[in-house]
Structure formats: structure tokens, C-alpha cells
Amino acid sequence: MKHISELHERNKAVSAKPVFKSIFGGNATAIQLLKNETLKEHSSKTDALLICIEGKTRYKDEENNEYELHPGNYVDIKANVKHWLESPIDCQLLLIK
Numbered sequence: 436m437k438h439i440s441e442l443h444e445r446n447k448a449v450s451a452k453p454v455f456k457s458i459f460g461g462n463a464t465a466i467q468l469l470k471n472e473t474l475k476e477h478s479s480k481t482d483a484l485l486i487c488i489e490g491k492t493r494y495k496d497e498e499n500n501e502y503e504l505h506p507g508n509y510v511d512i513k514a515n516v517k518h519w520l521e522s523p524i525d526c527q528l529l530l531i532k
Contacts, residue, residue: 439488439527443467449474454529464530468492468522476519483512483532490526495519504528 443450448469455463468474468490485494487504494502494510496518502510504526512518520528 439465439529440467448472451530462532464532466520466528466530468520468526468528470522470524472522474520476517478515478517479512479532480514481532482514483530485510485512486529486531488527488529490522490524492526492528493521493523495521 439454442452442454442465446469447467449472450467452465453462454465455461466474485504486509487506489506492504494500494504494512496512496516498513498516500510502508504510
């Protein structure tokens with residue numbers, strides 16, 4: 436058994452590591468954001484689900500949605516919507532597509 440944080444270099448401010456890939460096209464990615472870091476604006480070609488595992492992060496998007504995610508919280512991300520993440524403290528996230 437492992438902890439999701441073990442997938443990332445501890446001192447890497449922003450990190451994304453694949454943790455699962457389905458033969459049917461779905462995948463899961465572990466994301467790490469350290470304190471006061473930002474995952475810059477981007478979009479996805481498919482809908483996605485972002486789950487906060489540990490810490491806290493702010494999700495913002497071009498449709499003026501803004502959510503503060505705590506452990507156990509998740510947000511549905513629509514395909515082709517530009518979005519970004521800001522982390523006031525260290526956090527671990529799971530992105531499922």
C-alpha cells in the first residue's frame with residue numbers, strides 16, 4: 436500500500452503523475468500542489484472529476500465558478516472549459532477522466 440503523496444517528488448511545487456489508465460480510454464492522474472502554488476490555466480478535451488484527497492485547493496474557471504475543495508470534496512469539470520487551481524496549503528488531488 437502507498438500514499439498518493441509518494442508519487443511525487445516532495446519539493447516539486449506542481450506535479451502530475453498518471454496512476455491508472457483503462458483500456459477503454461479512461462485514466463486517473465495524481466496532482467500535487469505545494470503551498471501558494473498555481474496549476475496554470477488549461478482545459479481538457481473530456482469531462483473530468485477532480486477530487487481533493489489531502490489539503491485544500493481553489494478551483495476557478497472561465498465560467499466564473501469558484502470552489503474551495505477540502506478532503507473528500509470534488510468538482511465536475513466540463514470539457515473545453517478553461518480552469519486553474521490555486522493552493523493556499525499543500526494539497527493532493529485525484530483527476531479522473
